[in-house]
Amino acid sequence: MKKILLAMALGAVLGLLDGSSAWFSPDARDKMGSIILWSALKDVTAGFLIGVVAALVRSKVAVVFWGLLVGLGLAFLVAMEPDPDTGKHYYLAIMLPGGLVGLLVGYFTARYGGGVVRRRAATVT
Amino acid sequence: MDETTRMPRTGSPFPPTRASVVQGVRSDDPETRKRAYTTLVESYWRPVYTYVRLQWRRDAEQAQDLTQEFLARVVEKEFLGTYEPGRSRLRTFVRTCLDRLVQNADRDARRLKRGGGFEIRSLDFGSVEGELSRLDPPDPNQGEAFFEREWIRGFFGSVVEELRLECEESGKQIHFQLFERYDLEEAGATYESLARDFELSSNDVTNRLAYARRTFRRIALERLRTLTGDEAEFRAEARTLLGVDVS
Amino acid sequence: MRWLSDRTVERLRAAGSEIDLTHTRYRLIEPIGRGGMGTVYLVEDPALDRRVALKVLDLPDAGGELTARLIQEARVLARLEHPGIVPVHDVGELEDGRVFYTMKFVRGDRLDRWVRSGVSLRQRLVVFRRLCEAVAFAHAQRVLHRDLKPQNIMVGAFGEVLVMDWGVAKILRNLDEEPTLRMTPEASPESLSARSPGASPQTRHGTVLGTPGYMPPEQARGESAQLDERADVYALGAVLAFLLGGRAAAEMGARSASKPRWGRGVPRALRAVAEMAMRAEPAERYRGADELAAEVDRFLEGRPVMAHPESILLRAGRFLWKHRIAVILLLVYAIVRALVLLAERP
Numbered sequence: 053m054k055k056i057l058l059a060m061a062l063g064a065v066l067g068l069l070d071g072s073s074a075w076f077s078p079d080a081r082d083k084m085g086s087i088i089l090w091s092a093l094k095d096v097t098a099g100f101l102i103g104v105v106a107a108l109v110r111s112k113v114a115v116v117f118w119g120l121l122v123g124l125g126l127a128f129l130v131a132m133e134p135d136p137d138t139g140k141h142y143y144l145a146i147m148l149p150g151g152l153v154g155l156l157v158g159y160f161t162a163r164y165g166g167g168v169v170r171r172r173a174a175t176v177t
Numbered sequence: 178m179d180e181t182t183r184m185p186r187t188g189s190p191f192p193p194t195r196a197s198v199v200q201g202v203r204s205d206d207p208e209t210r211k212r213a214y215t216t217l218v219e220s221y222w223r224p225v226y227t228y229v230r231l232q233w234r235r236d237a238e239q240a241q242d243l244t245q246e247f248l249a250r251v252v253e254k255e256f257l258g259t260y261e262p263g264r265s266r267l268r269t270f271v272r273t274c275l276d277r278l279v280q281n282a283d284r285d286a287r288r289l290k291r292g293g294g295f296e297i298r299s300l301d302f303g304s305v306e307g308e309l310s311r312l313d314p315p316d317p318n319q320g321e322a323f324f325e326r327e328w329i330r331g332f333f334g335s336v337v338e339e340l341r342l343e344c345e346e347s348g349k350q351i352h353f354q355l356f357e358r359y360d361l362e363e364a365g366a367t368y369e370s371l372a373r374d375f376e377l378s379s380n381d382v383t384n385r386l387a388y389a390r391r392t393f394r395r396i397a398l399e400r401l402r403t404l405t406g407d408e409a410e411f412r413a414e415a416r417t418l419l420g421v422d423v424s
Numbered sequence: 425m426r427w428l429s430d431r432t433v434e435r436l437r438a439a440g441s442e443i444d445l446t447h448t449r450y451r452l453i454e455p456i457g458r459g460g461m462g463t464v465y466l467v468e469d470p471a472l473d474r475r476v477a478l479k480v481l482d483l484p485d486a487g488g489e490l491t492a493r494l495i496q497e498a499r500v501l502a503r504l505e506h507p508g509i510v511p512v513h514d515v516g517e518l519e520d521g522r523v524f525y526t527m528k529f530v531r532g533d534r535l536d537r538w539v540r541s542g543v544s545l546r547q548r549l550v551v552f553r554r555l556c557e558a559v560a561f562a563h564a565q566r567v568l569h570r571d572l573k574p575q576n577i578m579v580g581a582f583g584e585v586l587v588m589d590w591g592v593a594k595i596l597r598n599l600d601e602e603p604t605l606r607m608t609p610e611a612s613p614e615s616l617s618a619r620s621p622g623a624s625p626q627t628r629h630g631t632v633l634g635t636p637g638y639m640p641p642e643q644a645r646g647e648s649a650q651l652d653e654r655a656d657v658y659a660l661g662a663v664l665a666f667l668l669g670g671r672a673a674a675e676m677g678a679r680s681a682s683k684p685r686w687g688r689g690v691p692r693a694l695r696a697v698a699e700m701a702m703r704a705e706p707a708e709r710y711r712g713a714d715e716l717a718a719e720v721d722r723f724l725e726g727r728p729v730m731a732h733p734e735s736i737l738l739r740a741g742r743f744l745w746k747h748r749i750a751v752i753l754l755l756v757y758a759i760v761r762a763l764v765l766l767a768e769r770p
């Protein structure tokens with residue numbers, strides 16, 4: 053539970069940051085509100101998916117890799133929607149940071165989130 | 178046993194004096210003094226003689242004279258007066274004095290005096306002579322070790338003797354005989370063979386041997402106390418003689 | 425008088441030194457060690473079918489002081505039930521009046537031999553930590569060891585630590601009360617040589633006990649009435665120095681109360697910890713073995729130790745190093761993010 057919450061919180065923070073970086077790109081500046089909202093929503097979802105796995109799987113590498121996959125996957129869904137103004141797809145510009153955010157969430161959760169949920173057999177004393 | 182090999186005893190099987198001979202010889206009471214000297218002479222004459230014979234390579238006659246002379250000195254009041262317990266072991270002190278005496282006797286072949294207040298009964302040098310051949314020739318540089326070994330040999334010899342007397346007096350001859358067979362004889366009996374030979378249960382053998390050894394140890398410690406200068410030396414000597422070697 | 429051959433003399437020595445266990449429940453197996461006041465034997469307890477160690481005085485003790493000391497040691501051990509302190513089983517008396525006690529037979533290596541078997545710094549520190557815990561426990565029971573040194577510490581096969589030789593331990597009472605035990609000098613060859621004239625002054629508090637190099641200055645001065653937990657802290661510091669320097673530091677141990685001389689490659693922070701524990705002034709040392717243990721913990725966890733305060737920069741560096749992967753990942757993300765933004769610009 054702790055891990056899932058941690059991962060979702062990380063997702064929220066990183067999603068907000070990631071979204072806010074759109075401010076630097078002039079043509080996106082007027083849509084800041086929705087960009088930040090969607091970005092945060094996407095990464096909280098990613099955090100949830102990563103957190104659940106991190107709580108069950110002991111291997112750090114597996115969790116990090118899963119984070120990368122989730123980040124890429126969700127970013128892909130977002131990138132499938134073309135830009136309403138230009139009609140272009142920004143696959144690279146969305147998926148690259150998205151994947152990295154997933155990876156970061158995965159790493160932080162695995163490294164700083166404590167142990168995994170213990171198997172039932174192990175809790176019998 | 179030859180009467181002459183026995184040093185004068187007071188008739189009691191117990192050590193002639195319980196207190197250290199070092200204190201004994203300084204006593205004002207002539208009886209105490211005499212007992213202390215007796216103990217000293219008794220436990221030192223054999224190693225002294227053997228040492229002069231083998232370490233200093235003197236012939237039997239010279240060695241006898243030197244031994245007599247040395248013992249006469251020991252009996253003089255000043256001899257132990259210079260001994261300070263704590264500085265060295267009494268045994269080492271005695272040996273150092275002996276070395277000096279032999280060296281001086283070399284230099285001025287003056288007449289050796291005998292006696293000196295106390296009569297030293299005739300010592301059975303002959304019996305010691307017979308044993309010398311059984312000893313390894315000493316290393317010229319290991320005088321102290323040689324003297325110590327001979328001293329210990331004599332010491333244990335007198336402890337065994339006292340054990341025998343004590344066992345006889347308390348009607349425990351069998352205990353002593355078991356000890357003799359098991360611990361003294363070179364061949365070394367086993368508990369089983371002893372039980373057979375003495376028609377005892379093996380439990381009896383165990384208990385009696387344990388008694389004899391316990392008594393042996395007690396006598397040895399009592400005697401050692403009289404032959405050492407102070408508590409520290411006593412403990413150190415007890416470790417040397419009866420301590421366990423732990424590798 | 426009977427003439428005894430060399431072999432017979434040897435047999436008699438053996439017969440005279442063998443302990444007589446006839447009226448005890450134990451059977452002799454072999455001698456295993458010799459200390460200042462007695463010998464330790466491995467014996468069997470047939471009733472419980474186990475082997476135990478039996479420590480017995482070398483000599484019947486007329487004055488009773490050594491006897492009192494041995495019994496006191498057994499009682500101290502009985503009071504200190506802790507996995508790091510050897511458990512005592514039984515106290516008794518041999519036929520000849522010598523007092524003994526039995527305790528768990530410890531299989532393992534003495535600390536000084538153990539370090540030579542090539543153990544890592546971390547392993548050494550973990551063992552040292554356990555040692556501190558055991559001593560802290562004793563302190564909580566108001567017992568000072570007063571003779572902690574590598575020779576008195578055993579390390580088991582699984583790294584468990586057992587503190588031995590509580591023969592000169594002191595039970596602390598209320599502040600103004602005299603110590604319960606008055607100790608006597610030992611006449612063992614070792615302690616005689618260790619106590620060369622003038623080397624260790626004695627005072628009316630009693631004889632100096634302890635081992636040069638592991639003994640704090642106040643103990644060397646014989647101020648036994650004033651000793652407190654910090655005397656053991658000093659000894660622990662010396663043991664730590666020994667563990668860090670192996671052989672060399674043991675030799676440094678001969679010069680009491682001097683600063684350890686360090687070999688190369690000993691972490692600064694650990695040096696500072698050992699030196700703080702070994703300060704001449706008790707007030708400047710750690711207040712207890714638990715504080716010392718906490719310091720070692722801090723070092724093991726990569727946190728700064730109290731004895732060696734660090735500048736902000738060093739601390740930041742240590743923090744970044746500890747979390748280096750996270751830092752690198754964040755940097756990579758930031759760079760990628762920036763590159764993506766730049767690429768989007770017309």
Ligand SMILES: Nc1ncnc2c1ncn2[C@@H]1O[C@H](COP(=O)(O)OP(=O)(O)O)[C@@H](O)[C@H]1O
Nearest residue numbers: 457458459460461462464477528529530589591
């Ligand atoms: N319980 C034990 N198990 C195994 N060996 C022991 C035990 N107690 C003591 N020893 C060994 O015996 C030696 C002497 O014991 P120690 O208690 O230090 O004697 P002392 O207190 O007289 O100095 C130690 O160095 C150790 O090797």
